[in-house]
Amino acid sequence: MFKILQKELKTFFKDRRAVMLGILMPIILITVFSLAFGGLNGKSDNKISVLVSDEDKSATTKLVIAGLDSVKALEIATSSTDSALVLVKAGKYPAALIFHKGFGDSVKEIKHLPWELRYDAAQSIEMEMMQQYLMQNLFSSVGKMMSEKMVLRNTQKQFVGMDSLAMLMATLQVKKSIKTNSADMDYLQKNIMKLQSEPVEKAKDNQGIIQAVAGTAVMMLLFSLTAMGGRLLEEKESGTLKRLLCSPLTSNAILNGKLLSSMVFAVCQLFIMLIYSTITFGLVLWPKIVPVILLVVATAYACAAFGMFLASVVKSREQLQGTSTLCILIMSAIGGSMVPSFLMPSWMQTVGHLSINYWSIQGFYDIFWRQLPINNIVFLEKVGVLTGIGLCFSVVSFGLFRRNIASMA
Amino acid sequence: MIEVKNITKSYGKTQAVRGISFSIKDGECYGLLGPNGAGKSTTINMLSMLFPPDSGDLAIGGIPIGKTNTQIKSMLGIVPQEIALYEKFSAWENVLFWGSIYGVAGKALTDKAENLLKWVGLYDRRKDAITEYSGGMKRRINIACALLHSPKVLLLDEPTVGVDPQSRNLIFELIQQLNKDGMTIIYTTHYMEEAEKLCNRIGIIDNGLIIAQGTLDELKTQSQVNDMIIVDCTNTPDEKLLAEKLKTTVVVNENRVSVLSNDSKKDLTHIVTICNDAGYEINRIDIQKGNLEGVFLKMTGKQLRD
Incomplete structure (x- = not known):
């Protein structure tokens, strides 16, 4: 038994690459996943970006916006309403907060506040958090003032019939002793301060399904195509x-024949997954079939070329297996296949741009969630990036393949 | 048909081919004979246009070989040393595929595939996957796949490696038939018997150089080899001692002594005396008439299977 143990360990440690992969791979993966989901040393710099449009331009809106700017979890940028809505619709910003004309006056008059939050449908989970930040800030900026005014206004109704001096004295007395109670606050929150919140474009599909289908499909595709490579x-x-x-x-x-066969396989695999999701989970596929075809072909090309690239770089199938597992898991983690990108730290979201997964998943969000049409530049940008990735990998793998021909004899 | 002039090829610092020249006439069967690592496969790979030589010239059918030359490639049938077949495909699917990439299509392809599979004796098993075939059967399919497009030149790189004697004889018959039908053949091997049996002319290759070439008789004359005496001893004799006393080429490989001789009767007595004097007990003695092994021994000072 010990002879076998000795032999097995000797065999394992003789394969230096396997040892490296066996030890390094878990370390690399733990690092990537921890950074993606927890941040460095448990600290997360995950900020939610929000575009603010101030149509009112009053002292009150300036006060509220300054308050928002001081919230660490938010990153505020100003813009006009029209361009803010365009940017959110394009997925460049997760949300736009619009202070309509009359916001300042409404605060003074304790009338319903004309402000609204328009957000990217793909970021709806994030928006729940965002609304909490906004309400907290509004309360700390103008909540107390509004509450006092409301109490005063209600009290003054009792002074009807008094002469003006007596009314002034009574008012001053009330102001001194005024205390807001939770019922007033609740009334303010539910009726006066209520934030109108809706996506810029309504999605028909469930976000969870889109994330699960797109994320899993791209990750599995990478594994399949690497095997084909x-x-x-x-x-x-x-x-x-x-x-x-x-x-x-x-x-x-x-090589083109091999690339094409991988692409055909990839297109079939992706469509089977999408059709299955349509039948089982109600994904609305058919009305969006044209952009889906475009995105599927671009994704298939990028993934197939990636598979060819890996096969051209490594020297054996054993090396391919180890290297591909590592690359695919890292790409899937940073690209949003495992967990939505917006839950990751912002720098990790930026790093995620280096993965095929990111561009493909965002493309599926564009189609199914943001409801972007096929000619929308934001959607086409994703198709273009995927095609570019495919092209780069193809060129490099073709070059490497030619260089390695001599070693095939 | 084939002109090779002073070609060289290196892999890093290793010079695999160091200036080889030979020419092959139309319809000839030319054998490249040499031990493993002599440069046979590298030469065949250059002729197959897998990669170009570092220097020197190659021409097939009067056309000089460039970087890519579809016309030359279409003239060649390649039988690699490996069993280069798709194992999950059947024999029928394999021959059709390899024929199709050479541009053979339709009825011409199916007819040719049928004829070839009958010719190699595997038509009845054409639907079986290659994995179900024996080594010899795979080798025969390997040859058939190179013939779908009726090449003018057939390059065979050690096509009998790992094959049982019966299958080997079958392969010999196929090659002889092809040559009889006028096909030009280049055949690499490290088995002398194969080269002797199949090839009109033989080039002896060692360390990346052709050290002698010609017909078997020409080679024997060139190397002045008549007979070879092979003596098996119970222990390992001293090669230097034997060479000094016999004054001829002697190679000792473990307990076997190979001695080149122009007068085997006289030398045999001499060898027995020397062995007895030196205390080498003799198990067996064999006298072989002048053959390629003797030529190779004379030319290189080593045995072909060293």
Whole structure:
């Protein structure tokens, strides 16, 4: 038994790459996941960006906006209402807070406040948090003043019939002893300060389903296509690649054929997953079929080229297996396949832009959640980035493949 | 048909081919004979246009080989050393695929595939996956896949590696038939018997150089080799001692002594005396008439399977 143990350990430690992967992979993955979901040393710098449009331009709105600016969890930027709505609709900002004309007057007159929050439908979970911050800030900025005014106004109704001097004296007395109670605050919150909140474009699909379908589909696709890329190595080992290279086919034709077959497989796999989600979870696929086809093809191209790239870089199938698992899990973690990107620290969200997963998942959000049409530049940008990623990986893997031909003999 | 002039090829610091030249006539079967690592496969790979030589010239059918030359590739049939077949495919699917990438299509392809599978004796098992075939059967399919497009030149890189004697004879018959039908063949091997049996002319390759070439008789004349005496002893004799006393080429490989001889009767007595004097007990003695092994021994000072 100990001989076997000794032999097994010796065999394992002789494969330095396997040892490195066995030790380093969990460390790298723990680091990536911890950074993605917890921040460094437990601190998270996750700020919610919000565009503020001040149509009222009163002292009150300036006071409220200054208060919002001091909230650490928020990142405030100002804009006009129209451009704010365009930016949110495009997914560039998660929300726009609009102070309509008459906000300052309404505060003074304790009338319903004309302010509204318009948000990106894909960020609805985040918006619950955002509304809490906004209400807390409004209370601390003008809540007390409004509450006092409301109490005073109610009290003054009792002074009807008094002469003006007596009314003034009574009012001063009330002001001194005024105390807001929770019922008043509750009334203010529910009726006067109530924030109109709705997405810029209403989504028909459940966000959780979109996240689950897009996130899982892209991650699984990367695994499948890396395995397909591995067939190149299989052909190299079996000698069929050498035979193909000796045939009238050019190396480009061989690689393009492999890339295309991976793409066909990828398109089929993605559509099967989407159709399954339509049947099982009610994903509304058919009205958006054209942009879906475009995004699926771009995603398939990027993933297939990534698979080819990995197969061109590594020397054996064992190396491919270890390297691909590491790369795919990292890309999936930072790109939002496992947990939505907006729950990650902002710097991690920026790093996520380096992954195929991010662009594809955001593309699916554009289609199913933000309801963007096919000609929308924001959606096309994602398709373009995915195509660009595919192109870059293809060019590099074609170059590496040509360079490695000599070693195939 | 094939002209090779002073080609070289290096892998990093290792020079695999160090200036090889030979020419092959139309319809000839040319053997490249040499031990493992001699440069045979590298030469075949350059002829197959897998990669170009670092220097020197290659021409097939009068067309110089460039970086990519579809016309030349279409003239060649390649039988690699590996069993380069898709294992999950059936024999039928394999031959159709390899034929199709050479541009053979439709009825011409199916007819040719049928004829070839019958010719290699595997038509009845055409629907079986390659994984279900024996080593010899796979080798035969490997050859059939190179013939779908009726190449003018067939390059065979050690096509009998790991094959049982019966299958080997079958493969020999197939190759002889092809050559008889006028196909030009280049055949690499490290088995002398194969080169002797199949090839009109033989190039002996060692350390990346062709050290001699010609017909078997020409090679024997060139190397002045007549017979080879092989003596098996119970212990390992001293090679230096034997060479000094016999004044001829002697190679000792473990307990076997190989001695080149122009007068085997005289030398045999001499060898027995020396062995007895030196205390080497003799188990077996064999005298082989002049053959390629002797030529190779004479030319390189080592045995082919060293």
